[in-house]
Amino acid sequence: MKVIEAINLNKTFVNGKEESHVLKDINLTIQKGEFVSIMGPSGSGKSTLLYLLGGLDKPTGGSVMLEDTNLGTIKHKEMSKLRRSKIGFVFQFYNLVPNLTVEDNILLPVILDGENPKKYEKKLADILDTIGLSDKRKLTPRELSGGQQQRVAIARALVFDPDIIFLDEPIGNLDSKTGKEIMQLFQKINIKYNKTLIQVTHSSKSAKYGTSIIRLVDGQIVEHVDVCDEDVVTVTA
């Protein structure tokens, strides 16, 4: 089943008199359950593409369809609703609130949404178990390692049980051992929970935890290929 489709997608930034045409006629389809890695040289438009696919920015031409919804024309209020119910984001820097506990950071989207966090107690316990931080729920981010902080950010992205999770260089700030553990967690989320994941990465090692690779060069897709079976890093969940 198709979850995201980009049709003749273009993005041009205008700074004064200067125009930079960053994405050029991108056409792509992402299927449910895919774990896609967007790769390419610095400045090729990877993050721009991720933000357009996730509805964080609007195209200047063409469209992004999330199932039946056109993200370019959707109203602000509907987009906020969609973000809560269907889409999660994890960034390179964890963006946690320093003086809130692990559990309050995870439940922040629920609290901001005006919902009763008590209703999410079971969900919270399950997510803490998935990310392996059940015993750290009362700590604050400064009492955690970088990898643990990223796990909390992942948990926060999972709280509304989104279908699609967007990852912008999610292990870019971590050492290689911790990065590997986080990639294994994403693979578990992809396989065990059947979530669609889309990540921007510079690392071909981390791309191998996924199912396909999109290569961007100068704002154009030059390749969208499956990760070869022999290359896939398989984790026993």
Ligand SMILES: Nc1ncnc2c1ncn2[C@@H]1O[C@H](COP(=O)(O)OP(=O)(O)OP(=O)(O)O)[C@@H](O)[C@H]1O
């Ligand atoms: N808001 C903006 N205004 C103007 N130009 C922008 C804006 N955002 C991105 N760009 C430009 O678009 C181009 C692509 O940026 P983008 O961040 O998508 O690339 P990237 O492939 O993710 O790069 P990197 O690997 O270095 O993070 C760059 O030249 C950047 O300067």
